[in-house]
Amino acid sequence: xxxxxxxxxxxxxxxxxxxxxxxxxxxxxxNDNYYKLIAAExxxxxxxxxxxxxxxxxxxxxxxxxxxxxSAVESLYIDETHPKxxxxxxSVGPSILFYRNMKPYxxxxxxxxxxxxxxxxxxxxxxxxxxxxxQKHIDDLKSINTSELSTLSQQLITLNDDERxxxxxxxxxxxxxxxxxIVAMTKIYKSIEEEKSSNCLxxxxxxxxxxxxDVQSFNILHQARVCNFKATPDLLSASGSFQNDFKxxxxxxxxxxxxxxxxxxxxxxxxxxxxxxTAMCLLQIDQTIVVLNTVLAMTFGKLGLEDHVLVLVTNxxxxxxxxxxxxxxxxxxxxxxxxxxxxxxxxxxxxxxKTKIFIEQTIREKENASAIHNIFQSELWRMRxxxxxxxxxILRTGDSTFSGDYQTPLKLLAQVDGLGPDFLLTVTLExxxxxxxxxxxxxxxxxxxxxxxxxxxxxxxxxxxxxxxxEMDFQVSVALTPDNLLPSDMTTENSIIRVLIIKENLSxxxxxxxxxxxxxxLQLLIT
Amino acid sequence: MDPYLKSLSLFRRRKYEQCIEIxxxxxxxxxxxxxxxxxxxxxxxxxxxxxDIEAEEDAVTDDPMDTEILATAPKPGTxxxxxxxxxxxxxxxxxxxxxxxxxxxxGVARPGTIxxxxxxxxxxxxxxxxxxxxxxxARNIRLGSASIFSxxxxxxxMSRLNPSVFxxxxxxxxxxxQVLYYHEGDVKKALDLCNAVMELNKTEAGWWWLTQKGRCLxxxxxxRLAENSxxxxxxxxxxxxxxxxxxxxxxxxDQPLAALEVCKIGLEKLPNDISLLKQQGRIYELIGNLxxxxxxYKQIIQLDPMNTEALSCISVHYxxxxxxxxxxxxxxxxxxxxxxACELFCNIGLCCLYGGQLDLVFSCFQRALRLAIxxxxxxxxxxxxxxxxxxxxxxDFARRCLRICISLDGGHASALNNLGVIAMKKENSTxxxxxxxxxxxxxxxxxxxxxxxxxxxNKH
Numbered sequence: 001x002x003x004x005x006x007x008x009x010x011x012x013x014x015x016x017x018x019x020x021x022x023x024x025x026x027x028x029x030x031n032d033n034y035y036k037l038i039a040a041e042x043x044x045x046x047x048x049x050x051x052x053x054x055x056x057x058x059x060x061x062x063x064x065x066x067x068x069x070x071s072a073v074e075s076l077y078i079d080e081t082h083p084k085x086x087x088x089x090x091s092v093g094p095s096i097l098f099y100r101n102m103k104p105y106x107x108x109x110x111x112x113x114x115x116x117x118x119x120x121x122x123x124x125x126x127x128x129x130x131x132x133x134x135q136k137h138i139d140d141l142k143s144i145n146t147s148e149l150s151t152l153s154q155q156l157i158t159l160n161d162d163e164r165x166x167x168x169x170x171x172x173x174x175x176x177x178x179x180x181x182i183v184a185m186t187k188i189y190k191s192i193e194e195e196k197s198s199n200c201l202x203x204x205x206x207x208x209x210x211x212x213x214d215v216q217s218f219n220i221l222h223q224a225r226v227c228n229f230k231a232t233p234d235l236l237s238a239s240g241s242f243q244n245d246f247k248x249x250x251x252x253x254x255x256x257x258x259x260x261x262x263x264x265x266x267x268x269x270x271x272x273x274x275x276x277x278t279a280m281c282l283l284q285i286d287q288t289i290v291v292l293n294t295v296l297a298m299t300f301g302k303l304g305l306e307d308h309v310l311v312l313v314t315n316x317x318x319x320x321x322x323x324x325x326x327x328x329x330x331x332x333x334x335x336x337x338x339x340x341x342x343x344x345x346x347x348x349x350x351x352x353x354k355t356k357i358f359i360e361q362t363i364r365e366k367e368n369a370s371a372i373h374n375i376f377q378s379e380l381w382r383m384r385x386x387x388x389x390x391x392x393x394i395l396r397t398g399d400s401t402f403s404g405d406y407q408t409p410l411k412l413l414a415q416v417d418g419l420g421p422d423f424l425l426t427v428t429l430e431x432x433x434x435x436x437x438x439x440x441x442x443x444x445x446x447x448x449x450x451x452x453x454x455x456x457x458x459x460x461x462x463x464x465x466x467x468x469x470x471e472m473d474f475q476v477s478v479a480l481t482p483d484n485l486l487p488s489d490m491t492t493e494n495s496i497i498r499v500l501i502i503k504e505n506l507s508x509x510x511x512x513x514x515x516x517x518x519x520x521x522l523q524l525l526i527t
Numbered sequence: 528m529d530p531y532l533k534s535l536s537l538f539r540r541r542k543y544e545q546c547i548e549i550x551x552x553x554x555x556x557x558x559x560x561x562x563x564x565x566x567x568x569x570x571x572x573x574x575x576x577x578x579d580i581e582a583e584e585d586a587v588t589d590d591p592m593d594t595e596i597l598a599t600a601p602k603p604g605t606x607x608x609x610x611x612x613x614x615x616x617x618x619x620x621x622x623x624x625x626x627x628x629x630x631x632x633x634g635v636a637r638p639g640t641i642x643x644x645x646x647x648x649x650x651x652x653x654x655x656x657x658x659x660x661x662x663x664x665a666r667n668i669r670l671g672s673a674s675i676f677s678x679x680x681x682x683x684x685m686s687r688l689n690p691s692v693f694x695x696x697x698x699x700x701x702x703x704x705q706v707l708y709y710h711e712g713d714v715k716k717a718l719d720l721c722n723a724v725m726e727l728n729k730t731e732a733g734w735w736w737l738t739q740k741g742r743c744l745x746x747x748x749x750x751r752l753a754e755n756s757x758x759x760x761x762x763x764x765x766x767x768x769x770x771x772x773x774x775x776x777x778x779x780x781d782q783p784l785a786a787l788e789v790c791k792i793g794l795e796k797l798p799n800d801i802s803l804l805k806q807q808g809r810i811y812e813l814i815g816n817l818x819x820x821x822x823x824y825k826q827i828i829q830l831d832p833m834n835t836e837a838l839s840c841i842s843v844h845y846x847x848x849x850x851x852x853x854x855x856x857x858x859x860x861x862x863x864x865x866x867x868a869c870e871l872f873c874n875i876g877l878c879c880l881y882g883g884q885l886d887l888v889f890s891c892f893q894r895a896l897r898l899a900i901x902x903x904x905x906x907x908x909x910x911x912x913x914x915x916x917x918x919x920x921x922x923d924f925a926r927r928c929l930r931i932c933i934s935l936d937g938g939h940a941s942a943l944n945n946l947g948v949i950a951m952k953k954e955n956s957t958x959x960x961x962x963x964x965x966x967x968x969x970x971x972x973x974x975x976x977x978x979x980x981x982x983x984x985n986k987h
Contacts, residue, residue: 361852364884371886387931412937
């Protein structure tokens with residue numbers, strides 16, 4: 001299945017491309033809807049200058065030198081004018097080189113950081129002091145944290161003793177600058193979140209600053225710290241647009257992941273990883289691709305005429321291009337079983353809105369917790385007592401459909417059929433004990449003889465097996481007056497029949513239930 | 528004071544019994560006086576008067592003798608019968624418990640024209656009878672159950688009354704109709720009177736008689752004829768009563784959408800009429816469209832902040848949507864309106880329990896118990912108290928409450944079901960099975976009970 005999803009478009013073992021993920025970018029360089037791969041070639045041999053290459057399909061169409069080792073390559077759109085031509089930004093040291101139509105367009109250097117006053121003083125002394133006592137001053141310089149020294153001082157420290165004098169002489173008018181190196185770049189949309197709409201460039205520097213730059217005017221729009229503690233950014237990932245809302249996730253060399261949102265002056269740490277992250281990418285797919293050599297760099301995006309292309313560069317310089325099939329299906333067909341579990345786990349509990357009253361009540365609960373608890377507990381005992389009392393009453397009168405006797409637990413059900421004045425009373429008696437047989441039982445129907453005529457008032461019952469209900473029918477008719485009227489003192493309240501279940505040798509009935517009889521439909525009798 | 532004036536004053540002060548007594552005296556002295564006659568009839572009607580438009584809508588029951596059933600498998604949302612099926616998938620509605628006929632519980636219990644519980648043959652107290660197959664024979668009789676107040680008076684014998692004679696006396700006819708309909712509960716005779724009046728006056732009979740005819744026809748179950756009569760009455764005057772009755776007629780023949788349409792048209796003519804809005808809210812509730820129903824009730828609250836039905840329905844909605852604190856607000860408003868009922872305190876207690884206001888829970892339930900008069904009410908209160916036991920984990924207390932509930936009302940299926948669950952927790956599966964089977968007999972359509980039975984049967 002996995003093999004069918006990818007098409008191997010190119011596997012060029014002789015490409016000789018050595019690069020890193022952040023130095024690869026895909027864009028529609030000529031606005032002809034044919035996406036090209038821009039990659040900075042970084043040789044491990046320092047003698048060979050790094051180069052910026054553009055691949056159209058599999059062919060190198062452009063190749064030019066870069067002034068230094070690049071740290072990131074990004075392609076972006078600077079304005080909304082047509083034709084939409086992207087510019088390519090390459091960060092080299094503290095500067096960003098912008099290329100338009102692959103021609104140098106602008107060079108931007110990030111602003112210098114504050115120079116330590118002590119360092120300035122030392123340099124003054126170094127320059128003015130003609131004595132050869134450099135060593136003391138250099139030791140003073142070493143007392144300052146290396147990362148807070150200017151590049152000049154850093155160079156001085158690393159030099160041999162005999163070279164230092166020349167170095168100082170060469171720099172008699174020292175221009176002390178602390179330019180932070182750019183470590184990573186990414187882009188967000190400026191306002192409209194559409195493909196090929198104008199972007200803002202996000203720059204992460206060695207000095208833990210995140211700069212958001214307007215690439216039209218090359219102004220810094222927003223500056224923020226990566227985190228509230230020392231954390232050097234390493235990788236950047238961003239989404240959203242500058243004017244609405246954006247999120248920047250920063251992976252640091254110290255191993256933490258920080259998030260920076262709009263208007264924040266400082267990022268917040270969200271995850272602390274044990275080891276620094278080596279690559280960060282918004283994953284759309286979950287797939288394993290087997291490549292023969294170690295992958296050095298990869299990027300994913302539009303290339304050529306395809307929408308989803310994965311570009312891989314391995315450590316022996318091979319360039320692999322893999323196209324994701326347009327028909328590739330990544331959601332697996334769920335089996336019926338997993339679907340049901342999915343449903344139950346995905347079922348979100350409808351949590352209602354927190355109302356003001358709810359919060360007020362919660363506050364009240366918090367403040368008077370002990371008092372509420374005490375009242376509840378004492379009232380609970382009172383209610384338990386009341387329940388127990390009522391239960392005893394019910395047991396005493398047997399006025400229940402359940403028998404309260406533990407020896408013979410029974411359940412009685414009654415059903416009245418008929419329109420009247422003749423009714424059929426069906427009594428169902430069930431032994432609800434698990435094992436015991438209930439024997440020696442009899443049933444008695446008790447009613448006002450002025451109101452009801454019952455054919456059979458009394459019956460001895462056969463022993464009841466557990467779980468097998470016994471049904472009995474009784475014919476009951478209303479004692480009508482000679483002219484077919486209800487007995488005068490009969491009302492809805494007193495038209496009842498009491499059903500008693502009696503056990504031999506027991507003075508009180510097991511069940512004394514009341515069946516309320518329906519009013520007979522005398523109209524039917526008349527008409 | 529002149530006895531007639533005195534009786535008039537008594538009538539206005541709603542002292543109907545005394546008013547009738549004075550009228551009786553007057554009539555004994557001189558049976559030909561028309562004033563006391565009319566007054567007496569009105570007093571008798573007023574004493575037992577129940578606004579039958581406000582009365583509980585009967586469930587659309589499958590009447591084997593009804594030959595006018597059209598569709599046996601109606602489209603979803605168009606029938607009251609399928610209301611359950613539509614809403615089963617929606618979470619908001621499914622959380623609300625259903626009545627024995629499967630419709631979502633409503634917030635108020637309105638006085639019923641017949642027994643509230645379908646088929647349970649008027650069992651009060653220790654209800655042991657199961658559903659009996661009595662069907663709808665009692666449907667059309669005894670609106671206000673006037674027979675309870677059978678006064679010993681033989682001044683007139685309604686059964687020997689000749690409608691065509693009274694039809695000519697226009698002033699008496701209306702009063703007589705009301706006596707026949709509300710006091711005597713003799714719908715047939717009332718209908719005869721309507722017909723007689725209309726025959727006499729032909730087209731000039733007026734909207735009132737057409738509406739009353741429709742009312743009688745609905746009562747005797749002939750909703751289709753009622754529709755014609757009510758429609759022609761509406762042409763003369765769009766009275767809210769007529770519209771409500773027409774909506775009810777459509778509900779009877781299971782056409783809730785037509786009923787809603789009638790209400791909608793009525794509301795265009797009579798905007799913000801509360802009785803029509805209420806009718807609309809009820810029908811939405813019946814067909815299971817709870818959000819719209821609640822919206823309608825909220826509209827009523829805007830117009831009439833003291834409307835009990837709307838307040839109760841909204842609070843029920845909030846309660847079953849996990850916002851007991853909001854429900855409590857509405858119940859407290861009902862309480863401050865002076866409603867002092869067992870059910871209200873029971874509901875407030877439940878709201879307090881689920882809203883975490885534990886100190887008030889028991890005082891509410893104790894008050895509810897004290898106010899509970901009928902065994903049904905007591906059973907319900909004890910059933911609800913059992914939830915405190917279930918919530919604090921005191922299963923014995925919960926079981927005891929449920930047993931009390933069962934002994935008060937043998938047909939309380941939910942209590943039996945809960946007893947079964949408690950028995951299951953205590954690993955007494957035979958007992959649990961027995962309880963579940965019993966409750967299934969009482970509520971055969973309930974999904975929870977079915978589920979429990981499946982659970983216990985698969986376990987063993």
